[in-house]
Amino acid sequence: MSFQEQYRQKRRCAAECVSEVRNGDTIVVPTGAGEPPALLGALSERRRELLDVRIGQILPLGAYGYFDPETVGHIRHIGYFLGGASRPGAQQGWVETLACHFSELPQMIRLGLTPADVVFSMASPMDEHGYFALSLGADYTMAAVERARVVVLEVNSAMPFAHGNCHVHISQVTAFAESDAPLREVGLPAIGPVQQAIGGYVAEMIEDGSTLQIGYGGIPDAVVMQLRHKRDLGIHSEMMGDGLLSLIECGAVTNRRKNFQTGKAIATFALGSAKLYRYIHRNPAFELHPADFTNDPFIAGRNDKLVSINATLQIDLFGQCGSESLGATPYSGTGGQSDFVRAANRSAGGKSFIVLPSTAKDGTISRIVPTLEPGTLVSTSKNDVNYVVTEFGVAQLRGKSMRERAAALIDIAHPDFRLQLKDQAGRLKLF
Secondary structure, three states: OOHHHHHHHHEOOHHHHHOOOOOOOEEEOOOHHHOOHHHHHHHHHOHHHOOOEEEEEEOOOOOOOOOOHHHOOOEEEEEEEOOOOOHHHHHHOOOEEOOOOHHHHHHHHHOOOOOOOEEEEEEOOOOOOOEEEOOOEOOOHHHHHHHOOEEEEEEEOOOOOOEEOOEEEHHHOOEEEEEOOOOOOOOOOOOOHHHHHHHHHHHHOOOOOOEEEEOOOHHHHHHHHOOOOOOOEEEEOOEEOHHHHHHHHOOOEOOOOOOOOOOOEEEOEEOOOHHHHHHHOOOOOEEEOOHHHHOOHHHHOOOOOEEEEEEOOEEEOOOOEEOOEEOOEEOOOOOOHHHHHHHHHHOOOOEEEEEOOOEEOOOOEEOEEOOOOOOOOOOEOOOOOOEEEEOOEEEEOOOOOHHHHHHHHHHOOOHHHHHHHHHHHHHOOOO
16 A cells, blocks of 8 residues: 555544544653644543543643643643643642653653553654654654554644654554644743843853753853854754754854764754744754653763753752752753753763852842752752852852852852851851
């Protein structure tokens, strides 16, 4: 049977596609803009017909009907990493969260530790060889395709066809629905003076020829805006966004000096504008790969001068980063922060930066604290943290004693809190 004949046989409407879901199934959905809105909308409409179905995803963007505390016995969301749609449910207790490094999630799925009965994903139109591209999220979804009983795609005419390990053959697909709705876009965040100052400190320490891992957020994008004068930068990142695209367009990123995958920008998911998605389409200079390739510290660390830039919510005087909860209240997730911190530490000439404003709540709370609040989840350990940056400077922690660490962190705390922190450090026998 030809690829086109298989295509015609497997084409259905979204409501027919979701009929493949059984009671007790776990549905795996890609990160962010890779989520299929027509399929998830149709599933939401049907949710009361199902029992004990779970949907696992990193960073959901759409507030679909199944985000509903009244129907969690029918469909419950499992947050691999929380976003705006899932955070309220997690904080109220009816959305569950999963503990894992992003790099290890594909293997957890392959081993059956994290279930994957069904895959719902956005996909590009099929090419002449029978392949679709999951061009906005290879992440853990490619591993789920290997494991799942059912693979359902939402084929969108606007989806790019990316290079890399992100392709699914028509023979692997159970059913698909077609869509021509605009792809979900996410704009660049606002950058204020605090973010600008932190970005300036980091940018000064990034050398020409470095390879970048930069996530989404005001501080990472403030760094990006101050790298336009750099030369021959490379990209090996978890996320490909418009900030990194701007460095390609201005010539700061060439990927020519990368010693690993020379000439290629590498990511595991893409989240940004239609312009970014057009850049990805059949571009031989960009590849999308699963997270066990992009985020594995042993693989990412093969890039010399790897620079990782990641934000935290709070850091204590020992150097422990609480990046995913406010006390015991869930906020985001582990994601790839510690993956890339460890990768940069392994890299020849690598540098990892943990960035945060010095205060929260209009300057009333210090984000540098003597000890993390009880219940806070430690995202990156004290043993891994290298550079910590606030708007007041840079603290370099690796190789330092606990006393030296505390002193360096107090020096970059907000001046209004330094005396208090010194007193608290004394009580902890750090001074």
